[in-house]
Each structure stands twice: as C-alpha cells, then as structure tokens.
Amino acid sequence: MTMGEKEVTTRGDFVLRLERGADVLPAIVDFCARRGITSGALRAIGAVESAKVGYYDLGAKKYEWVEYPEAMEAVSMTGNIAMVDSAPFIHAHVVLSDTKNNCIGGHLFSARVAVTLEIHLTAFNERINRTLDNDIGLKLLDV
Ligand code: ZN
Numbered sequence: 001m002t003m004g005e006k007e008v009t010t011r012g013d014f015v016l017r018l019e020r021g022a023d024v025l026p027a028i029v030d031f032c033a034r035r036g037i038t039s040g041a042l043r044a045i046g047a048v049e050s051a052k053v054g055y056y057d058l059g060a061k062k063y064e065w066v067e068y069p070e071a072m073e074a075v076s077m078t079g080n081i082a083m084v085d086s087a088p089f090i091h092a093h094v095v096l097s098d099t100k101n102n103c104i105g106g107h108l109f110s111a112r113v114a115v116t117l118e119i120h121l122t123a124f125n126e127r128i129n130r131t132l133d134n135d136i137g138l139k140l141l142d143v
Helices: 024-035
Strands: 010-019 040-057 062-068 072-084 087-097 103-124 130-133 138-141
Touching: 010 024, 024 040, 024 087, 024 103, 040 087, 062 103, 072 103, 072 130, 072 138
Parallel strands: none
Antiparallel strands: 010 103, 040 062, 040 072, 040 103, 072 087, 087 103, 130 138
16 A cells, blocks of 8 residues: 545634744644644744754664754744544644754754744544554554
C-alpha cells in the first residue's frame, strides 16, 4: 500500500491568539482537549523563541534537534491534529526567520510565543488516531 486515506468533514474553524510566553504545542493541545477536537489541521504565523526544531533520521530512527533561543519570526507553521493514547497530538512543521530574514525550518518539537502567535485551526468531525509504525519508528496517521 502506498497511501492511506480517510474522508473527513469539517466541524468548524477557530482563530486562536496565543500570548507572549505561551508554550505553543501544549497550549494547542489543551485547546483541542477542552473542545473535544480529535482531528484537524492548523496553520499559524507570529513570532516564537526557544524553538527546538528537528530532522528525522530514518536510519537511526531518531530526531536530530537544533535549538534556537532567540526570538524569530514564525514565517509559516503548519500541522495536523490526531489522537495518540487518547490525547490530542499536534504534528507541526515550521519555517522560522532571523534578524536578517534567513530561514531555517523543520519538525517543531517545542517553542514559546515571543510576541504573538495567530492560529487558524480547522477541526474535523471524524476521529483520527496515530499508531506506531515499527519500520518507520514513528506514530503515523491511521487513515
Ligand atoms: Zn514532522
């Protein structure tokens, strides 16, 4: 099989504004848990600091992380929401830019809001789970 697929219907859209200092991924997880959101998609822009961004090394089955303590523009953050062990889980990637507008990017492990973070989140009606794929070493979307 080269593809998994699942048709989803949109429950609704939400606009979120995270305040300076907010822990980005836990804040979104808390929102999803509070609203009973079990799948969805999100995109965000703003500025973050203390970002930890990674690259997945398939051979080693682990992430290589780089930390960026300074405030950076969140040029683009995009991700999805699915359930892992009965809790919402956010899989997000980011492109961040520095004071010279140079960009880095990768898998977002953690970040704090440096100025604001403006999120547009689309919630789906259908539940989507993530389950461990032993060959890949990651919990993949179960669709
Ligand atoms: Zn990723």
